[in-house]
Amino acid sequence: MKAAYIEKVGPSKNIIFGDLPKPKPNDSQVLVKVAAVAVNPVDTYIRAGTVEMDLPMPFILGCDLAGVVEEVGEKAKRFKVGDRVWCSNQGLLGRQGTYAEYAAVEECWLYPTPEEVSDNDAAALAMVGITAHLGVFRNGGVKMGDTLLVNGGTGGVGACAVQMGRTIGARVFATAGTSEKVKRCRKLGAAASVSYKGSGFDGAIRKFAPEGIDVWFETRRDPDFKQIVEHLAPGGRIILMAGREATPEFPVGPFYTKDCRMFGFAMFNTPAQEQRKCAAEINRWMARERLKANIDRVMPLEKAAAAHKLQEQNTLRGAGTLAGKIVLTP
Ligand SMILES: NC(=O)c1ccc[n+]([C@@H]2O[C@H](COP(=O)([O-])OP(=O)(O)OC[C@H]3O[C@@H](n4cnc5c(N)ncnc54)[C@H](OP(=O)(O)O)[C@@H]3O)[C@@H](O)[C@H]2O)c1
Numbered sequence: 523m524k525a526a527y528i529e530k531v532g533p534s535k536n537i538i539f540g541d542l543p544k545p546k547p548n549d550s551q552v553l554v555k556v557a558a559v560a561v562n563p564v565d566t567y568i569r570a571g572t573v574e575m576d577l578p579m580p581f582i583l584g585c586d587l588a589g590v591v592e593e594v595g596e597k598a599k600r601f602k603v604g605d606r607v608w609c610s611n612q613g614l615l616g617r618q619g620t621y622a623e624y625a626a627v628e629e630c631w632l633y634p635t636p637e638e639v640s641d642n643d644a645a646a647l648a649m650v651g652i653t654a655h656l657g658v659f660r661n662g663g664v665k666m667g668d669t670l671l672v673n674g675g676t677g678g679v680g681a682c683a684v685q686m687g688r689t690i691g692a693r694v695f696a697t698a699g700t701s702e703k704v705k706r707c708r709k710l711g712a713a714a715s716v717s718y719k720g721s722g723f724d725g726a727i728r729k730f731a732p733e734g735i736d737v738w739f740e741t742r743r744d745p746d747f748k749q750i751v752e753h754l755a756p757g758g759r760i761i762l763m764a765g766r767e768a769t770p771e772f773p774v775g776p777f778y779t780k781d782c783r784m785f786g787f788a789m790f791n792t793p794a795q796e797q798r799k800c801a802a803e804i805n806r807w808m809a810r811e812r813l814k815a816n817i818d819r820v821m822p823l824e825k826a827a828a829a830h831k832l833q834e835q836n837t838l839r840g841a842g843t844l845a846g847k848i849v850l851t852p
Contacts, residue, residue: 525622526826531571654682666691
């Protein structure tokens with residue numbers, strides 16, 4: 523089969539597009555004929571070696587996929603040949619990835635794709651959807667009427683967090699780096715949005731939430747805690763899920779005297795059973811178009827190296843040339 527893989531970690535030019543043996547599903551695995559995969563920032567960190575993981579070499583990149591069940595292992599019970607499925611969490615913790623024509627996936631990580639949802643959309647919403655769901659609901663405890671601020675409202679995770687907040691009736695405030703993306707935040711469901719670059723940022727938040735922000739979902743890699751804590755309501759929560767190397771200053775006094783809390787998490791630590799509950803809700807929302815994929819572009823899998831370069835320029839260097847997910851199709 524064709525696959526995009528590496529033989530050693532390093533720059534995006536290390537990605538080889540070539541032939542590897544088609545995997546055989548064993549026991550509780552399911553063989554999926556891949557129709558679409560999403561590019562996530564973590565794919566680039568793993569490829570670069572900046573996030574160290576056990577990598578079975580040659581290592582196929584990628585965490586997310588959507589496709590059709592082609593074969594099931596002897597002990598796999600949840601799916602049958604022909605079912606449409608999606609998943610995340612591959613290419614992590616020693617598992618092979620998804621950037622290939624076929625992937626053998628433990629059935630516990632697979633979810634049915636709703637009839638109404640395309641493979642591109644299901645793949646594009648996989649990791650970012652589960653991450654946003656865990657952050658907004660498990661950690662943030664966001665409920666109807668709460669104020670939710672999403673810093674980076676058109677990014678992969680941010681666009682999902684905005685839509686999820688809107689769907690359950692929270693008041694969402696979102697930020698973005700260009701006026702076009704600021705408008706896009708509103709289309710995604712933010713009640714108000716503003717540029718994170720302008721001087722109007724702080725004033726706009728105060729106007730939106732005079733009592734403060736209940737949950738601040740931070741997607742940037744270098745959080746400004748002075749700003750965040752200043753805007754939190756009493757009992758407010760900060761969701762942190764990016765910036766491994768960041769060591770920002772932290773305003774201790776204003777944080778604890780307002781009874782605030784902060785939750786950090788990496789979605790891949792979450793057990794499959796818990797992720798499945800997120801996936802079930804994501805499926806319901808995708809089917810009813812309450813949660814729409816935010817795809818910037820679709821590229822052929824053979825362009826995986828170019829896709830990684832583009833993702834890195836944006837996530838790591840703030841190029842601002844992407845407004846959503848890159849989807850690759852084998
Ligand atoms: N912990 C986990 O489980 C987990 C899971 C998924 C992702 N992540 C991490 O979370 C981060 C976001 O992931 P993603 O897939 O959403 O990445 P992404 O699509 O590249 O989005 C990055 C977002 O950050 C925004 N941003 C950049 N500079 C900013 C600033 N100064 N202030 C406010 N926002 C700023 C961007 O806004 P503009 O485009 O408008 O500039 C964009 O919305 C990445 O670092 C990723 O590695 C963690």
